[in-house]
Amino acid sequence: MSFKTPSNRPGPPPLPRSRSGPPPLTVARPKVTWDPKLLAHSQNLEWLSNLVMAGYNQGLHRSPYHGFSSEFSEFRPYTQGDDLRFLDWQVYGRHNRPFIRRFEAETNLNALIVVDVSRSMDYHSNPDFPTKYQYAALLASALIRLFNSQNDAAGLALIQDEAVASYSSPANTAAKFKHCLALMENAQVTGGGEIAQPLPGLARRLKGRGQIILISDFLHELEGLENALKYIGAQRNEISLLQVLDPEETEFRSARQGVYEDMETGFRLTVNPEWLKARYLERVRAHQQELEEICKSHRGHFHLISTQEAPFGILGELTARRQRKP
Amino acid sequence: MNPSILQPLMLLGALAIAIPIILHLLSLRPRKSIEFPSLRFFMEKDIPADRWRKVKRWLVLLCRCLAIIILALVFAHLLFEKPSEWREAAVIVVDRSASMTMGDTPNRTEDAFREALNQMGPGSRVAVIELDASPEMLSEFGSVEQASSTSNKLDPNIESGDPRAAIDAAAALLAGASAQTKRLTIISDFRGPQWRSIQSTDESIDVEFISVADANAAENLWLEIPRIESTGQSDQAVLAVRVHNEDTSSREAVIHLSGDSFNDSARDIVLPGLSSIELRLPVELTPPTPEIHGVLRLDPAIEDSFLLDNERYFAKQSSIERKVARISETASPSDVFWQAALYPTFDRSRSTQQWLTGIDAKRALVNATTNLVILDRSTPLNEIELKALETYLDQGGTIFYVVDKTTTKQPFDKIIGLKSLSSQSATNKLLAPRLTGFDFGHPLLGIFNRPDMTSPFGVKVFNWATLQSDAINPLIQLENGDIALGEISIGNGRVFISTFPFERESTDWPARVSFLPFVQELLALTSGVVQTEAPTETGMRLESGEVASLPGIYEQQGSRTIAVNLAEEESDLRIWASEQFQSADETDALQGPEGGNNPPEQPVDPTSWLLFLAACFGAFELLIANRTSL
Numbered sequence: 001m002s003f004k005t006p007s008n009r010p011g012p013p014p015l016p017r018s019r020s021g022p023p024p025l026t027v028a029r030p031k032v033t034w035d036p037k038l039l040a041h042s043q044n045l046e047w048l049s050n051l052v053m054a055g056y057n058q059g060l061h062r063s064p065y066h067g068f069s070s071e072f073s074e075f076r077p078y079t080q081g082d083d084l085r086f087l088d089w090q091v092y093g094r095h096n097r098p099f100i101r102r103f104e105a106e107t108n109l110n111a112l113i114v115v116d117v118s119r120s121m122d123y124h125s126n127p128d129f130p131t132k133y134q135y136a137a138l139l140a141s142a143l144i145r146l147f148n149s150q151n152d153a154a155g156l157a158l159i160q161d162e163a164v165a166s167y168s169s170p171a172n173t174a175a176k177f178k179h180c181l182a183l184m185e186n187a188q189v190t191g192g193g194e195i196a197q198p199l200p201g202l203a204r205r206l207k208g209r210g211q212i213i214l215i216s217d218f219l220h221e222l223e224g225l226e227n228a229l230k231y232i233g234a235q236r237n238e239i240s241l242l243q244v245l246d247p248e249e250t251e252f253r254s255a256r257q258g259v260y261e262d263m264e265t266g267f268r269l270t271v272n273p274e275w276l277k278a279r280y281l282e283r284v285r286a287h288q289q290e291l292e293e294i295c296k297s298h299r300g301h302f303h304l305i306s307t308q309e310a311p312f313g314i315l316g317e318l319t320a321r322r323q324r325k326p
Numbered sequence: 327m328n329p330s331i332l333q334p335l336m337l338l339g340a341l342a343i344a345i346p347i348i349l350h351l352l353s354l355r356p357r358k359s360i361e362f363p364s365l366r367f368f369m370e371k372d373i374p375a376d377r378w379r380k381v382k383r384w385l386v387l388l389c390r391c392l393a394i395i396i397l398a399l400v401f402a403h404l405l406f407e408k409p410s411e412w413r414e415a416a417v418i419v420v421d422r423s424a425s426m427t428m429g430d431t432p433n434r435t436e437d438a439f440r441e442a443l444n445q446m447g448p449g450s451r452v453a454v455i456e457l458d459a460s461p462e463m464l465s466e467f468g469s470v471e472q473a474s475s476t477s478n479k480l481d482p483n484i485e486s487g488d489p490r491a492a493i494d495a496a497a498a499l500l501a502g503a504s505a506q507t508k509r510l511t512i513i514s515d516f517r518g519p520q521w522r523s524i525q526s527t528d529e530s531i532d533v534e535f536i537s538v539a540d541a542n543a544a545e546n547l548w549l550e551i552p553r554i555e556s557t558g559q560s561d562q563a564v565l566a567v568r569v570h571n572e573d574t575s576s577r578e579a580v581i582h583l584s585g586d587s588f589n590d591s592a593r594d595i596v597l598p599g600l601s602s603i604e605l606r607l608p609v610e611l612t613p614p615t616p617e618i619h620g621v622l623r624l625d626p627a628i629e630d631s632f633l634l635d636n637e638r639y640f641a642k643q644s645s646i647e648r649k650v651a652r653i654s655e656t657a658s659p660s661d662v663f664w665q666a667a668l669y670p671t672f673d674r675s676r677s678t679q680q681w682l683t684g685i686d687a688k689r690a691l692v693n694a695t696t697n698l699v700i701l702d703r704s705t706p707l708n709e710i711e712l713k714a715l716e717t718y719l720d721q722g723g724t725i726f727y728v729v730d731k732t733t734t735k736q737p738f739d740k741i742i743g744l745k746s747l748s749s750q751s752a753t754n755k756l757l758a759p760r761l762t763g764f765d766f767g768h769p770l771l772g773i774f775n776r777p778d779m780t781s782p783f784g785v786k787v788f789n790w791a792t793l794q795s796d797a798i799n800p801l802i803q804l805e806n807g808d809i810a811l812g813e814i815s816i817g818n819g820r821v822f823i824s825t826f827p828f829e830r831e832s833t834d835w836p837a838r839v840s841f842l843p844f845v846q847e848l849l850a851l852t853s854g855v856v857q858t859e860a861p862t863e864t865g866m867r868l869e870s871g872e873v874a875s876l877p878g879i880y881e882q883q884g885s886r887t888i889a890v891n892l893a894e895e896e897s898d899l900r901i902w903a904s905e906q907f908q909s910a911d912e913t914d915a916l917q918g919p920e921g922g923n924n925p926p927e928q929p930v931d932p933t934s935w936l937l938f939l940a941a942c943f944g945a946f947e948l949l950i951a952n953r954t955s956l
Binding site for chain 2: 280
């Protein structure tokens with residue numbers, strides 16, 4: 001799958017309209033149980049962007065402009081018209097020359113949580129574990145809540161069959177948050193395809209610098225994803241890839257012999273795990289390593305998440321790397 | 327290419343193609359599978375298209391079905407080559423008659439059977455047939471190993487062996503099985519009159535006779551001088567024989583009676599553990615043989631016994647038949663035995679007998695075309711008779727001169743040049759000298775040099791005469807160096823001199839089985855019919871139903887006819903036709919199929935090709951399966 005970068009930058013591709021109500025039930029939907037504790041806990045966390053953001057409102061993220069934050073930026077000679085409130089009187093007394101203290105501006109960002117709702121995400125090897133989509137939905141809800149709590153606008157896009165199945169534009173309202181939850185609750189986890197195809201269009205929807213978080217299992221070819229990340233990075237968007245995998249996929253512990261069926265393609269294959277386990281694990285690790293290298297080459301962040309881990313810990317681990325440095 | 331199925335039942339194995347078909351249908355059923363997010367990490371390559379997977383399934387099914395069908399054909403021995411690509415088709419006819427139980431004959435039969443199999447090449451197809459009136463197929467055409475497994479079925483039974491039907495069946499088998507070479511091997515003791523029949527075979531058949539007759543089987547048997555009793559019918563008589571078994575430790579004694587005079591029911595008699603038994607055997611009298619002109623017996627004790635019907639002879643010159651009358655029923659045992667030996671040559675019809683005496687007999691001697699004159703030394707001869715014998719010798723006649731222990735002066739001794747003679751006797755019969763020093767090169771004794779002929783060694787002589795003559799040619803000598811049988815040439819004729827009479831007091835030879843062949847050979851030699859280099863016919867055409875008169879090879883309706891033992895011997899087989907065929911086939915083999923010295927082409931074994939095809943299909947199936955799986 002190759003991705004074609006539009007040359008004349010036409011407008012973003014048409015997105016399906018977000019529906020106020022849940023979509024009609026055509027297939028069995030995975031039941032997503034929201035965790036209020038997780039949502040409450042996420043409000044106490046901070047997700048700071050590593051890149052300079054250019055929001056419109058006051059926020060926690062660095063801005064290319066000078067503003068009124070508490071972070072000192074530089075001294076500037078006083079010019080007529082400057083607000084005397086920012087005159088540094090101590091420097092003036094010491095040097096007998098007026099200087100204006102300037103502070104870094106802090107702004108908010110537009111975050112877009114992109115969740116893969118392909119058929120492969122509806123997998124869990126153990127009924128005690130959530131499916132990958134359920135886990136991804138919990139993470140997405142917590143992240144939206146987290147961004148909203150730090151005055152960032154957060155949106156949601158559900159990708160299916162190499163297209164955007166549902167889209168909620170970034171916003172910082174409770175209604176938007178509920179809408180996102182409803183979208184995820186009513187999403188039909190089916191179909192297949194790569195997640196990379198609609199990403200450039202979504203990046204253009206952000207209208208400037210923003211945060212794009214991809215939550216998927218990334219069990220497909222990475223060539224298209226690399227092209228998409230290259231385009232997104234060129235748009236000065238920060239990228240985070242959260243690869244959600246079931247423990248069975250990463251460890252292949254159950255090793256049941258039988259006919260395995262690909263959840264997306266329906267292809268069947270008789271598998272003897274005793275023969276193929278080592279080779280399978282080797283290929284999975286190679287795939288993850290390649291994915292991580294692609295992500296880092298575009299200044300992104302890669303996180304491998306297992307569904308057997310508690311979302312609390314994962315969320316804390318994700319935000320710990322982005323704490324404000326003292 | 328004419329395909330032929332050797333084992334059609336094995337084609338039922340082709341029904342096994344139902345197995346892959348059922349497996350294919352079962353694979354079409356939806357099976358419970360294990361869902362997995364992505365199988366791309368299990369695959370070496372990309373996931374194949376669904377259409378190719380469907381095609382692959384049908385290809386795999388097709389390959390499996392073809393492989394099973396080919397394997398079934400392999401086991402069914404489907405031959406696409408012509409049957410003529412057999413290198414050699416051989417039929418072994420084994421005699422299982424009761425006479426094959428004599429002595430060590432069963433072991434030699436088995437040895438001969440295995441040796442015949444060893445001569446077969448690896449590509450030979452061998453069938454084994456029992457020699458019987460209703461021959462049983464012991465083993466159909468198969469490999470040499472299959473034929474060798476029938477060696478345990480060669481035990482003789484009590485049936486009499488009639489070679490005619492068995493050889494016909496073998497010839498029919500060989501005619502149906504085309505091969506580069508064909509061979510008919512007959513393993514038998516060749517005893518009995520049945521071997522005088524004519525058997526027709528294909529010209530490409532190589533006939534081989536293997537005799538397993540036991541030459542020493544009768545050593546333990548002592549045969550008392552038999553006598554012949556009339557039954558009142560002109561063509562039947564009863565031969566009374568008393569048989570003594572010296573080896574009483576043996577559990578049974580087997581008496582094999584050979585000769586044309588005995589019918590089948592009288593042959594091959596097994597005597598369980600008896601020391602003595604008298605047999606009364608019906609004898610069928612055969613008409614006179616045309617080549618034996620007559621035997622004149624000159625013996626004063628049985629004067630008027632043998633007379634030649636000279637008038638009838640001249641009256642029926644156009645006919646070959648010669649009438650020799652035997653008139654004495656009370657003759658000595660030796661005479662009876664002589665007559666029994668000569669029986670087929672005599673005409674027993676009473677109505678044609680004339681009793682000639684005196685001068686008639688002497689006149690007959692002068693004018694007769696008698697082949698053999700048997701003369702005892704005690705027979706008084708007058709001058710006329712001596713002159714008649716001289717004339718007879720000059721004309722090429724043969725006189726068998728029996729010298730007994732009488733000291734009476736015999737003027738015939740001067741004619742043949744006997745100077746002096748003395749009588750000798752063995753003090754102990756157990757220490758009596760035996761016959762030895764045989765001149766097997768002589769036509770009279772050459773018959774004993776054949777491997778299938780009973781040896782005269784072991785014959786004891788109790789009373790004999792020592793001869794002194796320069797012209798005598800010794801044919802048989804005694805152990806002490808004296809002459810037992812000699813030959814003297816007189817003019818065109820010859821005189822055989824026996825130094826002992828064939829009485830029981832002088833020798834046990836008449837009780838030995840070798841005596842009858844000796845007498846027959848004497849008659850044959852004097853008649854001039856059977857010789858060592860006997861005339862044979864080759865290439866003459868026989869019309870349908872015509873019987874050959876001489877041994878040889880004849881053409882009959884485009885095929886070659888084997889004339890077996892057409893000579894007048896009553897005992898054993900003379901393999902004239904076999905020698906002819908062997909020499910002809912050796913010539914053919916040297917020339918090769920195209921007339922040159924080309925080796926026969928090796929036929930291609932179709933089984934290997936079929937197995938190769940099956941392996942190709944199996945490998946192709948694995949290739950298809952591995953292409954999309956692992």
